[in-house]
Amino acid sequence: MRAATRLSRIPTSFWAEVGQAIAALRAQGVDVIRLDVGDPDMPPREEIVDTLSAAAHAPDSHRYPGGSGAMELRQAIAGYYARRFGVTLDPAREVLPLIGSKEGIAHVALAFVDPGDLVLVPEPAYPTYRLGTYLAGGEVHVVPLRPENGYLPDLAAIPAEVARRAKILWLNYPHNPTGAVATASFFAAAVEFARRYDLLICHDAPYCDVYYDGYRPPSMLETPGARDVVLEFNSLSKTYNMAGWRVAMAVGSREAVAELARVKSNTDSGIFTPIQRAAIAALEGDQSWIGPRNAIYQARRDLILAALRDAGLAARTPVASLYIWAEVPASHTSLTFTKGLLEAQGVSVSPGAMYGVGGERHIRISVTAPTPRIEEAMRRLRAYCASVV
Numbered sequence: 001m002r003a004a005t006r007l008s009r010i011p012t013s014f015w016a017e018v019g020q021a022i023a024a025l026r027a028q029g030v031d032v033i034r035l036d037v038g039d040p041d042m043p044p045r046e047e048i049v050d051t052l053s054a055a056a057h058a059p060d061s062h063r064y065p066g067g068s069g070a071m072e073l074r075q076a077i078a079g080y081y082a083r084r085f086g087v088t089l090d091p092a093r094e095v096l097p098l099i100g101s102k103e104g105i106a107h108v109a110l111a112f113v114d115p116g117d118l119v120l121v122p123e124p125a126y127p128t129y130r131l132g133t134y135l136a137g138g139e140v141h142v143v144p145l146r147p148e149n150g151y152l153p154d155l156a157a158i159p160a161e162v163a164r165r166a167k168i169l170w171l172n173y174p175h176n177p178t179g180a181v182a183t184a185s186f187f188a189a190a191v192e193f194a195r196r197y198d199l200l201i202c203h204d205a206p207y208c209d210v211y212y213d214g215y216r217p218p219s220m221l222e223t224p225g226a227r228d229v230v231l232e233f234n235s236l237s238k239t240y241n242m243a244g245w246r247v248a249m250a251v252g253s254r255e256a257v258a259e260l261a262r263v264k265s266n267t268d269s270g271i272f273t274p275i276q277r278a279a280i281a282a283l284e285g286d287q288s289w290i291g292p293r294n295a296i297y298q299a300r301r302d303l304i305l306a307a308l309r310d311a312g313l314a315a316r317t318p319v320a321s322l323y324i325w326a327e328v329p330a331s332h333t334s335l336t337f338t339k340g341l342l343e344a345q346g347v348s349v350s351p352g353a354m355y356g357v358g359g360e361r362h363i364r365i366s367v368t369a370p371t372p373r374i375e376e377a378m379r380r381l382r383a384y385c386a387s388v389v
């Protein structure tokens with residue numbers, strides 16, 4: 001058999017490789033602490049789990065749920081956007097439930113990208129923007145994100161002939177891996193850019209409800225004119241501690257929602273009905289616990305930042321997202337540092353190189369482990385830095 005040539009551009013998942021290395025260390029008895037994934041460690045609210053459980057016992061729960069999501073879930077998503085962002089969405093035409101946002105991010109390229117088409121992908125960035133483009137046969141034009149520009153792309157630096165050829169511009173704020181956030185004026189400039197060059201902006205916003213220090217991330221759909229040119233991806237994974245449940249949404253441009261729904265109606269058969277019911281409970285239920293949950297993440301963020309300072313590693317203070325983006329010592333690359341830290345101290349963080357060349361010389365540390373484990377990991381990180389710097 002001969003695999004498709006498009007797969008030659010798709011690497012084996014980095015996480016699969018790290019997972020193997022960690023399994024081997026654990027088999028030798030090493031107590032590994034994982035701060036390399038943004039996977040919430042706290043459970044969802046009990047009411048959400050109870051709704052899933054009750055719905056799983058209902059006799060009508062087990063048939064094919066239908067690809068476009070129950071209207072009640074679309075309405076609950078629209079209700080969340082209205083309350084949280086003041087954005088009014090038509091649940092029938094501007095909302096599409098997803099089996100996790102990663103699913104929609106990968107599939108949207110099939111709806112808009114023909115072989116040879118260009119997609120504007122920032123770097124550093126979540127890898128699926130690039131890999132989804134490759135799966136559709138498209139080409140990536142890298143848009144560098146630089147610290148001196150607050151990790152916002154310089155849209156004016158994209159050559160006009162490149163912008164004219166591009167079908168999609170990917171954006172992601174709050175940003176993985178750097179924790180950077182966008183300004184309203186940047187979003188306005190991006191909408192104007194999309195109109196000028198007739199392209200779709202895919203804005204990926206799964207961290208919009210993980211925020212600190214009084215900052216509250218906006219939806220890009222709050223930007224005037226955005227609903228015609230923006231498809232926003234959002235997820236219950238981080239907002240409601242439901243990463244394993246695989247439920248998310250794409251909202252905004254009617255045209256983009258319809259085209260993505262066309263791909264999905266031919267590739268999946270929807271989200272398990274009890275999960276849809278539990279997602280409604282999450283979106284419509286009490287939201288007051290999110291503030292105290294974020295306060296726990298913020299305290300973890302602060303203890304990581306303090307440890308990095310002690311260790312002599314420079315880091316940004318993020319006001320949103322689950323991540324701290326720190327520089328590695330001059331003697332290291334991001335890969336040698338992460339490998340060394342894992343082997344010497346049993347602490348796993350992710351190397352910046354994973355997020356594209358723009359991420360080199362950095363590591364990403366996640367706040368999603370119990371606080372005592374993070375304290376222990378930081379004690380080990382200080383010891384490692386003292387031994388190598």
Ligand SMILES: Cc1ncc(COP(=O)(O)O)c(C=O)c1O
Pocket residue numbers: 038099100101102103126172176204206234235236237243247248
């Ligand atoms: C920027 C970004 N987008 C999308 C996702 C995928 O989220 P989901 O669990 O909704 O598939 C992640 C997960 O870490 C992410 O960091």
